[in-house]
Amino acid sequence: xxxxxxxxEVIVMSEVHNSTLSDNDLNHLxxxxxxxxxxxxxxxxxxxxxxxxxxxxxxxxxxGLCRTGLLATxxxxxxxxxxxxxxxxxxxxxxxxxxxxxxxxxxxxxxxxKPSTVNFDINISDPDTTNVADKIxxxxxxxxxxxxxxxxxxxxxxxxxxxxxxxxxxx
Numbered sequence: 001x002x003x004x005x006x007x008x009e010v011i012v013m014s015e016v017h018n019s020t021l022s023d024n025d026l027n028h029l030x031x032x033x034x035x036x037x038x039x040x041x042x043x044x045x046x047x048x049x050x051x052x053x054x055x056x057x058x059x060x061x062x063x064g065l066c067r068t069g070l071l072a073t074x075x076x077x078x079x080x081x082x083x084x085x086x087x088x089x090x091x092x093x094x095x096x097x098x099x100x101x102x103x104x105x106x107x108x109x110x111x112x113x114k115p116s117t118v119n120f121d122i123n124i125s126d127p128d129t130t131n132v133a134d135k136i137x138x139x140x141x142x143x144x145x146x147x148x149x150x151x152x153x154x155x156x157x158x159x160x161x162x163x164x165x166x167x168x169x170x171x
Contacts, residue, residue: 003039012084013068016044016091033146043089043109067092071100071108086110094134097126118167120150125158141165 014035016028032044046066069090072083083089087109090099101122104112112118120141128134136154139161143149150163 008039008041011040012042012087013045013089014040014042015047029142030146033142033144037144041087041109041111043087044091045089046091046093065093065095067095067097069097069099094126096128097124097134099124115167117164119164120162122161122163123159127157129157143168 014032016032029044032042035042045068047068069092070080070083071088071090072079086107088107089109092099099122101108101120103110103118103120104115105119105121106112122139124136124139126134126136135157136159138151138153139159140148141150141163143165149165149168152161152163154161
């Protein structure tokens with residue numbers, strides 16, 4: 001295995017979305033799940049690798065369709081670096097969706113030990129409240145092997161979901 005303690009600390013991201021098309025999103029997500037199952041501590045990113053060549057475009061790579069977001073206390077280099085290194089990162093195909101969550105009171109990306117239950121506090125919002133297409137429709141918590149541990153449907157631009165799920169695998 002190429003996983004070492006040193007590599008685990010410096011490899012913090014893996015691309016889950018790529019390009020401006022979502023055709024390969026499930027393949028990328030499956031790859032992220034495999035890496036997490038193997039013990040890597042990585043967060044999902046979205047890389048706009050479309051180059052804008054396959055359809056008319058006024059901007060390189062259609063940048064509005066792919067975003068990597070991060071949760072930082074301020075936009076200083078030190079705080080952004082801290083957010084990256086602590087994996088407070090998410091991937092989205094929405095230009096301004098905001099996602100933040102805690103698991104057992106710890107921010108996204110944290111190591112939470114070996115609890116028997118994981119209590120989530122998930123907050124997702126999209127400020128485009130006049131755009132019905134930007135409503136949050138479904139949130140899933142994915143666990144080992146890509147299994148869906150919890151799912152909830154919504155129809156809102158802002159959601160708070162607080163599921164509790166039994167932890168199945170002990171690392």
